[in-house]
Amino acid sequence: MEPVRDEALIHIRGLEKSFKGVPVLRGIDLSVRKGEVAFIIGPSGGGKSTLLRCMNFLETPNAGTVSFAGQRLSQGSKDSFQLAPDVELRKARARMPMVFQHFNLFNHMTVLGNIIEGPVVVKGQGKADAIANARRLLAQFGLAEHESKYPAQLSGGQKQRVAIVRALALQPEAILFDEPTSALDPQLVGDVLEAMRELAGSGLTLIIVSHEMSFARVLADSVHFVSGGVIAESGSAEQVFERPQTTALRQFMDSIQR
Structure with missing residues (x-):
C-alpha cells in the first residue's frame, strides 16, 4: 500500500459523489490531524x-482519495473508483x-x-474481554444499569450514548458523528453533548x-x-464564527442567528 506523506490522520483529496447524475460533492479536500476535533457545518x-x-x-x-493513518484506502477516478486492494472494509470502518x-x-x-458485536465479530476479540470492556465503558457513561435492556x-439520549459506547468499544482512532443530537428532544441533548465533550478531552480524533x-x-x-459541494471555508472556531471570509458563510451565519 502506498504511504501518504502527510501528518494528517484523515486525508481527503478531490472527493466527488453524485446521486443519479446530480453532483453532491464536487471535489472535497480535507485534512484532520490526530487528536483534532473538527466540525463540519453548512446548510x-x-x-x-x-x-x-x-x-x-x-x-x-x-x-478522489481517502487516506487514514498514512494508508490510502481508496484509489481510482470517475467510473473506476475502488478500495485499495489490501483494504478490508469492515476493519477500515x-x-x-x-x-x-x-x-x-x-x-x-x-x-x-x-x-x-463489533469487537467480537470484526476485531476477533474474546467475548469475555469484550464484555468486560463494554461494562467498563457503560459505567463510564452512566449506563451500567441498562446493559440488559433493548433499544x-x-x-x-440513552440510545445515543449507547451508540457512542459501541463506537468506543472498537478502540478506534477516530469517530465520525452525523448530527448526533438532531433526533433528540431538547432536554436530552445535554447528556449527549457532555459525553462528546468527555471524548474530546480524551484526545480521540472526532469529526x-x-x-x-x-x-x-x-x-x-x-x-x-x-457549500456547493466543496469546503468553501475552513479555520478555527473563532475565525469561522467571528470573521467569516466568504459571502456564503456570512449568509449562513446570518440565517442561523435570526
Missing part, C-alpha cells in the same frame, strides 16, 4: 452527511466508526449485545457534522463550512 442538503459516509465507505465516492443521527442500534440485541426500552453552533464554538479545533 441542509449541502453534502455534509454524504461526506462522512464517503469517509468510511457507507457511500462509494465517484472520485472499525478504525473510524460512525455515530448516526438515528442511533442505528440493533433492535433485537440488548445494549451489551450491541456493544460487543426500545431506552430514551433517545462532527452538527447544527449545534454554540457547542462547536467551545469544542472545535477546526471548523469546515461545506
